[in-house]
Amino acid sequence: MNQGLKEINELGGVWGSFVCNNQAKVLASALPPSLNKSNVENIARHLVEVISTGGETIQKLQEVVIYFQQRRLFILDLQQAILVVICDPGVDVSLLRMTINILTTSWESDANVQKQLIMNYEERL
Amino acid sequence: MVEVLKGNLAQLSLLDIIKMLNAGRRTGRLDIHQGSKTGEIYLQNGSLVHAVTGTQLGEAGVYTLLGWLEGEFSFTPDIEAPEHSISQSTEQMLLEASRQADQWADIKEIISSTEAVFNISPSGSTNTVSLKPIEWQVLAQVNGQQSIVDIAETLELHEFEVAKIIFSLTTAGLLHEVDHVHAMTGERADEAFFEQLSALFTDVMGPLGPMIIEDEIKLMGEEEETFPQNKAAELVERISLEISDSAKRANFQKQMVAVLRG
Numbered sequence: 001m002n003q004g005l006k007e008i009n010e011l012g013g014v015w016g017s018f019v020c021n022n023q024a025k026v027l028a029s030a031l032p033p034s035l036n037k038s039n040v041e042n043i044a045r046h047l048v049e050v051i052s053t054g055g056e057t058i059q060k061l062q063e064v065v066i067y068f069q070q071r072r073l074f075i076l077d078l079q080q081a082i083l084v085v086i087c088d089p090g091v092d093v094s095l096l097r098m099t100i101n102i103l104t105t106s107w108e109s110d111a112n113v114q115k116q117l118i119m120n121y122e123e124r125l
Numbered sequence: 126m127v128e129v130l131k132g133n134l135a136q137l138s139l140l141d142i143i144k145m146l147n148a149g150r151r152t153g154r155l156d157i158h159q160g161s162k163t164g165e166i167y168l169q170n171g172s173l174v175h176a177v178t179g180t181q182l183g184e185a186g187v188y189t190l191l192g193w194l195e196g197e198f199s200f201t202p203d204i205e206a207p208e209h210s211i212s213q214s215t216e217q218m219l220l221e222a223s224r225q226a227d228q229w230a231d232i233k234e235i236i237s238s239t240e241a242v243f244n245i246s247p248s249g250s251t252n253t254v255s256l257k258p259i260e261w262q263v264l265a266q267v268n269g270q271q272s273i274v275d276i277a278e279t280l281e282l283h284e285f286e287v288a289k290i291i292f293s294l295t296t297a298g299l300l301h302e303v304d305h306v307h308a309m310t311g312e313r314a315d316e317a318f319f320e321q322l323s324a325l326f327t328d329v330m331g332p333l334g335p336m337i338i339e340d341e342i343k344l345m346g347e348e349e350e351t352f353p354q355n356k357a358a359e360l361v362e363r364i365s366l367e368i369s370d371s372a373k374r375a376n377f378q379k380q381m382v383a384v385l386r387g
Contacts (some may be wrong), residue, residue: 067180067278089278092355093161094362095385098378105375 001028013091159196167206183210244269
């Protein structure tokens with residue numbers, strides 16, 4: 001999973017990415033050192049809440065984008081986990097979305113990734 | 126559920142569509158797409174009751190969407206609004222929108238589209254110019270790279286408001302429009318890109334592939350000969366959505382992302 005995140009990070013404008021389970025436990029990350037584990041888990045907890053609250057009210061919520069002045073957060077619901085990509089406002093959104101789709105599609109048939117996701121599967125917060 | 130109305134904003138303005146739905150006392154949802162941006166407007170018996178686009182809700186959302194001069198729309202009838210975020214009367218809003226549309230007509234004489242990019246004019250103005258705080262904020266964002274849409278997003282203003290300020294700063298001689306196609310990358314998508322796109326897409330979709338690409342380019346308001354490089358990924362993403370098999374779609378995207386990333 002870490003290798004896949006590194007591929008996302010190679011895109012221009014991507015600052016970092018991580019995958020966390022439904023209880024905000026970080027399963028894989030490729031983030032700059034300025035973000036420590038507790039900061040990331042704190043962010044993850046809020047994002048899981050956003051995804052799960054949105055999922056209750058909006059059907060088939062698959063992607064959430066949060067716009068900050070200096071950053072964009074792309075959050076993708078993987079069902080057993082969520083993928084978060086932190087990027088600059090000028091990122092090529094289409095290129096990013098396709099790169100994420102290529103990666104998550106390959107994860108669907110990757111036994112190691114599936115094992116990791118299943119082993120860490122928990123109900124939503 | 127049947128879509129009764131579908132089309133392109135370049136042919137029929139959003140204001141005209143809303144006026145039509147208002148006159149017909151229709152209930153339903155209008156979906157509007159411009160590139161990767163989307164918006165929704167809900168009507169109930171012809172009245173505007175809810176709108177959302179990006180972070181903007183209600184009246185602000187409607188006015189932002191009315192400023193989209195390009196893109197696609199579709200109206201799905203009999204969908205109830207999930208909430209009511211509009212308190213102004215529809216008549217009042219349509220009147221204000223008509224006024225804005227007239228102003229847009231003047232603005233368009235100088236500003237080609239909301240994707241247009243401006244830069245500070247080196248010669249400046251020959252007269253003394255005084256700026257309001259909001260005009261200064263917009264001017265401070267003009268850097269030859271950010272479009273009107275980008276500036277509106279950064280300052281959390283309506284695109285119309287930003288376009289109006291850019292229009293007045295340009296007529297005052299402080300700004301000039303730069304070629305927006307070349308502003309970000311200075312390049313147009315080359316023939317090799319289109320050849321690979323067409324070949325790979327035809328492999329998946331069959332002989333209709335090139336026609337689908339051609340249609341999508343038109344829907345984006347572009348032409349193949351002048352297609353900007355910085356929209357190439359968007360075109361690939363849009364046409365890939367025509368591939369219903371998710372594995373085939375990912376495989377097509379993988380090959381095209383490799384092409385795009387050189």
